[in-house]
Amino acid sequence: xxDFKDTWTMAKRSLRHIVRSPDTIITVVLTPIALLxxxxxxxxxxxxxxxxxxxxxxxxxxxxIIMTVISGIAYAAFRLSNDIQKGIINRFxxxxxxxxSILGGQAAxxxxxxxxxxxxxxxxxxxxxxxxxxGLIEWLIFAGLVTLFTLATTWMAIFFGLLAKTAExxxxxxxxxxxxxxxxxxxxxxxxxxxxxxxxxxxxxxTPIVETMRxxxxxxxxxxxxxxxxxxCLGILAVFYAGSLRLYxxxxxxx
Amino acid sequence: xxIAIVVNELKKSFKKNDVLKGVTFTVERxxxxxxxxxxxxxxxxxxxxxxxxxxxxxxxxxxxxxxxAKHPDKVRKSISLTGQFAAVDDILTGxxxxxxxxxxxxxxxxxxxxxxxxxxxxxxxxADRRAQTYSGGMRRRLDIxxxxxxxxxxxxxxxxxxxxxxxxxxxxxQTIEALAASGTTIFLTTQYLEEADELADxxxxxxxxxxxxxxxxxxxxxxxxxxxxxxxxxxxxxxHGAIDILKKHFRVxxxxxxxxxxxxxxxxxNLADLFxxxxxxxxxxxxxxxxxxxxxxxxxxxxxxxxxxx
Numbered sequence: 001x002x003d004f005k006d007t008w009t010m011a012k013r014s015l016r017h018i019v020r021s022p023d024t025i026i027t028v029v030l031t032p033i034a035l036l037x038x039x040x041x042x043x044x045x046x047x048x049x050x051x052x053x054x055x056x057x058x059x060x061x062x063x064x065i066i067m068t069v070i071s072g073i074a075y076a077a078f079r080l081s082n083d084i085q086k087g088i089i090n091r092f093x094x095x096x097x098x099x100x101s102i103l104g105g106q107a108a109x110x111x112x113x114x115x116x117x118x119x120x121x122x123x124x125x126x127x128x129x130x131x132x133x134x135g136l137i138e139w140l141i142f143a144g145l146v147t148l149f150t151l152a153t154t155w156m157a158i159f160f161g162l163l164a165k166t167a168e169x170x171x172x173x174x175x176x177x178x179x180x181x182x183x184x185x186x187x188x189x190x191x192x193x194x195x196x197x198x199x200x201x202x203x204x205x206x207t208p209i210v211e212t213m214r215x216x217x218x219x220x221x222x223x224x225x226x227x228x229x230x231x232x233c234l235g236i237l238a239v240f241y242a243g244s245l246r247l248y249x250x251x252x253x254x255x
Numbered sequence: 256x257x258i259a260i261v262v263n264e265l266k267k268s269f270k271k272n273d274v275l276k277g278v279t280f281t282v283e284r285x286x287x288x289x290x291x292x293x294x295x296x297x298x299x300x301x302x303x304x305x306x307x308x309x310x311x312x313x314x315x316x317x318x319x320x321x322x323x324a325k326h327p328d329k330v331r332k333s334i335s336l337t338g339q340f341a342a343v344d345d346i347l348t349g350x351x352x353x354x355x356x357x358x359x360x361x362x363x364x365x366x367x368x369x370x371x372x373x374x375x376x377x378x379x380x381x382a383d384r385r386a387q388t389y390s391g392g393m394r395r396r397l398d399i400x401x402x403x404x405x406x407x408x409x410x411x412x413x414x415x416x417x418x419x420x421x422x423x424x425x426x427x428x429q430t431i432e433a434l435a436a437s438g439t440t441i442f443l444t445t446q447y448l449e450e451a452d453e454l455a456d457x458x459x460x461x462x463x464x465x466x467x468x469x470x471x472x473x474x475x476x477x478x479x480x481x482x483x484x485x486x487x488x489x490x491x492x493x494x495h496g497a498i499d500i501l502k503k504h505f506r507v508x509x510x511x512x513x514x515x516x517x518x519x520x521x522x523x524x525n526l527a528d529l530f531x532x533x534x535x536x537x538x539x540x541x542x543x544x545x546x547x548x549x550x551x552x553x554x555x556x557x558x559x560x561x562x563x564x565x
Binding site (some may be wrong): 005006009010013016017020021086087088091092093094095096097252 | 306307308316326331332334335338340341342343344345346347351355356358359361388401
């Protein structure tokens, strides 16, 4: 119970950081919105021919939400690394506060803020013609999946935030994830890719996640890759949660 | 006498660099203990081990009876650390910084505690400004105030006055003295002999990974030859006459420009004897000055001896 209270205390601190740096909020939300508009209005005419009768904005929106989350978690890594460089983490480490609370506060605030960004991006998608046939249950499952994906990738961000030598370098892992979005069925169907790339695209972790999200929103069913998506999210979460706590305990202090 | 901190044969290396080569000392409860050493002597390494931030390679350290390596959670309940660089949250206001720590210490009235400390440390006017707008001295004060929340019985201060201007340093000294008066055990590191002399009940000199001397400032000063007296004479004849007489009783060293340095040791009697003997021989120095030992003398003597031992 005490740990939960501490986690919330740490989350409140971190949320204040987020709210007080409006420039990062703008970057996190505006970049995906700009890409959404770019893809729909510039590339959408051509790409829309390949999406089997699905309007391109409907095809694209789940991938853009994934991109929103990934650009958001990079800042979680930055914030954590910055805390380490400034010595404030050392202060917490010498206090009777559980490591899971110190890191968990960052995870909670990152998840909350990314869900908020995703909601904004979704609102813009609606405004430019995105329509869903999902019912309440499907929307709730969709929200659950986005939350789980955000939580899992946030712990990945925490891991890299702990590992990084400088705050500036802490978010660079997210470029790899960004690349993974492009080599997946997020923006274009994989059929048009070369065979090697298609093999990779069809089997990488983001693919079942984006396809399940799309299936939930468009057809109103989880689709046949839902369990795989769930397994990837839980696997990423477990590995990076354990890895982060281990790294946190063993990392010698620099300051 | 109750012991707050025991450190026994502590060793720590970073890569191939042996920073601590067997450090041993104890700190009494309710006293101010100063760990004195030059830059890079390993002071912060000792603090980091004692405050559970890093493990030692060898040796034992206990705080309030708990082994820092085996029971870090229990140790953390009785300590607080103010590091070398003010670890305050720049994005939060002074008040929010204090309330954050109060919440983490599970106090029931965080807002009152914060208001009280802001008042005590002269930060009330700046309470609702972000800490990044604070001056160096204000950040240090906020930092210390954060350390006091929850009344930890043992406080670690790593170079609390490094980088402060004289006025802010004076404020810090007063804060430390007030804390000590309230019964808190204080472990501070410093590279300033003056600071250790001013504040500490016990001083330990850390040099090349070992404690080379420890004791009260008074005890340490006894390690160097007591008071030195420098006499100046009118001419060579008087100087040599004085050497002949005084060398029977004291260690004397002739200096430049007709001066003579006499080691008279402790006490006023020796000083009186010196002048009586000179008067009986009808020798009158034209000038004299007395030099009392300082911690600097101790430090230089002890570290120089170490070099000669090698």
